[in-house]
Amino acid sequence: MEHVSQPESVLKEVARTLKPGGAYVFTVPTYKGKIDSERRALYKPDGSIDHLVPEPEYHGNPISDAGSLVTFHYGYDLPERIYSWSAMDVEVRRFHDHHHGIIGDFTEVYICRKLT
Secondary structure, three states: OOOOOOHHHHHHHHHHHOOOOOEEEEEOOEOOOOOOOEEOEEEOOOOOEEEOOOOOOEEOOOOOOOOEEOOEEEOOOHHHHHHHHHOOEEEEEEOOEOOOOEOOOOOEEEEEEOOO
């Protein structure tokens, strides 16, 4: 979701297509200490990119050497944003699993449920 230009549209579509009681589960980095999410880039309708920060951030991409542009750094407001965009209830789980080597930051899992 940190690479999606219009997350509100994605979440509305997810909610529209889920059956009542259905769930959408995803992971996305959530930045400690960041209350408000920060938009970092915006894809324009003509395909150009409006970079909103001085240094754009890209993550690795197995099908493109250019990488995947990060459009958002999400903060603790993300569950409320999801609810306002989709009316889905949101549960956030964070885990720390030494057995599988999953430790440190960015271990949040978002579970969004369509109620009706």
